[in-house]
Amino acid sequence: MTVDLFAGLPVSDFQRALSWYERLLGNEPAFLPNATEAVWELAEHRYLYIEELPERAGHALHTVFVDDLDQRVESIAGRGINPASRETYGNGVRKVIYRDPDGNEIGFGGAPLE
Numbered sequence: 068m069t070v071d072l073f074a075g076l077p078v079s080d081f082q083r084a085l086s087w088y089e090r091l092l093g094n095e096p097a098f099l100p101n102a103t104e105a106v107w108e109l110a111e112h113r114y115l116y117i118e119e120l121p122e123r124a125g126h127a128l129h130t131v132f133v134d135d136l137d138q139r140v141e142s143i144a145g146r147g148i149n150p151a152s153r154e155t156y157g158n159g160v161r162k163v164i165y166r167d168p169d170g171n172e173i174g175f176g177g178a179p180l181e
Contacts, residue, residue, distance in 0.1 A: 071112045076171045077123035081105075084117045087167050090146040125170035136161060136177025 078084035081103045088107070089095055092115070096105035103119035109131060133139055140150065140163050151166045159179025164172055 069112060071114070073106070073114045073116055074129050076115070076117045076127040076129070076167070076173075077120035077125075077169075078117050078167065078171070079119070079121040079124040079169050081117070081119040083168055084119075087148070088115075088117055090148055091143060091165060091167075091173065093142060093146065127171040128174075129172070130162065130174035130176050132176040134178070136163065136175055139175055 076084075085096075085105050088105070092107050092109075094107070097108040097114070098106050100106065104116060106114050106116040108114050115129070115131075143165070148165060150163045151172075152164045154162045154164070156162070160176060161179070162174045162176045164174045166172055
């Protein structure tokens with residue numbers, strides 16, 4: 068069975084969010100379905116998208132678990148975006164949280180350090 072995941076983030080200003088997410092994710096969208104929506108493929112069948120929906124903007128919470136957390140955070144910092152916060156859970160799992168201009172939360176999680 069194949070499952071495609073599209074995780075959406077409502078934003079108030081499409082152009083502002085497009086620029087911010089290109090910097091966060093390090094590339095342009097995989098495709099633009101229309102004038103107010105952009106889609107990035109994070110991995111096969113796993114997509115993150117923004118859509119201009121001002122009345123709903125700022126309320127999304129998403130976490131993407133990656134195997135290169137430290138490198139990813141360093142790369143994002145090199146593109147001018149710094150984390151809003153960092154967390155380490157009791158089991159050692161780490162999470163680095165970013166907030167887009169509307170306040171949507173995008174977290175990148177990583178396995179415990181060995």
